[in-house]
Amino acid sequence: MIKIIVFLLLSSTLLFGQQTEKVDFLELNATVTIDTINFEIKGQVEVSFKTLKDVDSVYLDAVDMRITPSESNTLKIVNTDDKIWMTSNFKKDKSYTATFSYECEPKQALYFVGFNSTLKAYPSQVWTQGQGKYTSHWLPSLDDMNDKIIFNITYEAPKNYEVIANGHLNKTRSRLNHKSWYYEMQKPMSSYLVGFVMGDFRRTAAKSKKGTPLQVYLETRHLDKMSYTYQDHVEIFNLLEGKINVNYPWQNFKQVPVRDFLYAGMENTTLNTFSEEFVVDSIGANDRSFVNVQAHELAHQWFGNLVTETSSRHHWLHEGFATFYALEAEREIFGEDYYYFKIYKTAEELKTLSDTGKGQILVNPGGSSLTYYQKGAWALIILKEIVGKTVFENAVKNYLDNYAFKNVTTDDFMNEVELEYGQSLTNYKERWLNQKAFQSRETLEFLKKNEFIQDYMKLVAFRETRQTFKTERLDEALDFPINDYLGQEAVYQLDSSDPELSLPLYRKALNTNNLYVRQAVANSLTAVPRALKTDYETLLDDESYTTIEKALLHLWVSFPEDRHDYLDRTNDNIGFQDKNIKLLWLTLNLATSDYNPKEKSKVYSELSSHTQPGYPYQVRRHAFGYLYQINTFTEDNYKDLMEGVFHPVWQFKKFCRELLDTLMKSDLHKSELLKLRGNFSTKEKTFFNNRY
């Protein structure tokens, strides 16, 4: 997954660790009915297991479920708040089967999105998130990762939806208003990797070099974005399978974007569920971030799904490896400079953390994402440098082969490396796995071997130097052929308060025609000098939604006499999935009083309508932000804000709570909110009364 915040598993691992000594769950066959009217899940489960000792009870985790055992059971089934207990006189090495049906209204791990909305542009979806949220909220399963099960699940869904889930779609069957989707796995996996997505999706199918089916999905309304969103997906798959050098372990690989997702992506086995914000058109595709998410979740299919940590203490074996291999894929696609620039940046972040005494030990439960992901990736980069490419690759291959479908610790991996290397790596382990400090000197030595990094560091060294003494250096960095990163760095170092020296260089940067260097100008030159007006205006035509958004705002502020022209030129531009340009445009329109004055109330309604729950949270966040800036909220906006304080996406929930706190400090907003209190739901009322 990208990005998990804190992984809290220690106590449960200790507790559940005991059950894996008693029982091995083998296969779970279920039919799961998705009830989109009552937001309920109903299911029938047949689970088989082998007891490893003489025991009288075993359990599955099942949170707040109503259970009805089948009459055919030879064992007894009872349930508590969070478990289903199966009791009998179980004998060592004997296999058993239990069958029961269940019903639940999941409070987490499964989300009904958009069913209460009237916005036709956003079809409703159901999706799951098992890691950190526990699959046992919607499917009886195991919260512990140490018992891997073969899950074969049939999903029953309303007929007009597509269901995408783990494994191979064996068949579908339609009857009346429902359709059944029979998905089959062949190999076992940990329960947190079970997942499905339901929605209005269409797919495009391809095959990898070795014949693995690669299926990519988009909502029907987004079909024109298929080739841009997924432009590198086959190449990424072939690249990673080649680099890892162990055949892809599952039947297929599917990718589906969903709305209001909790993270950037999640590596459900055979199914990468990722955030809809990565769905892009030809312009949005210039933003490179989705290659990273695709490669990261794909790498987890080996590192995390095939070999799985025994506990969160070894979480870097998932995230460090996925980050490392995603970087490898990006290196091939975007080039060496991109790769080195990225790892230089993460080294900088890790060094800062370490220098301020906040460094964390890598092999450690409860680490930050910076530690597990970036420090983990760096630990592998340095390890490969020490033992050499061949030893590293062979060791990784042996590690995956020897522990396939099992659970692993850091020692299991390091033992494979030492075996292949023929020497002990005690010093490396001490420095990289067991120290809080980040090994910045060792990293720097590695980075300095790269010529581009040498040039980049020479330029960075001028950051604190006055413009007069470095103009020549910055000028040189903007020479043809320009390097993306040296060019951007030069622009960010320009001092706009010294126009005589900086103006010719801003102009030179704009004339490079390099999208990223020009974007640096749009980002950093916020008060546009008149002498640069014509050149700066060309940014409105760049193939980047980030650049256009920034350029529009800065031009509007800098040249009031041309506001109409800027608004006309960007009238039809929506921007990314978060409507970054559209919402800015509506706000600037309202702030330009003589621009189409008769349409102001229509424009305000349009901006104001974007806070409603049917919109993606990123759209709502922008709309709330702009409404706050123009200090005008309608009754509906206040209600939408109250709804937002319980949103499942924690970043948005936090945003809404903070905005509400701010509004409550203003007499005007406070009196409006107090007036509306009677209309709040019980949950909202309790929250509101406790907080204020």
Ligand SMILES: [Zn+2]
């Ligand atoms: Zn991950």
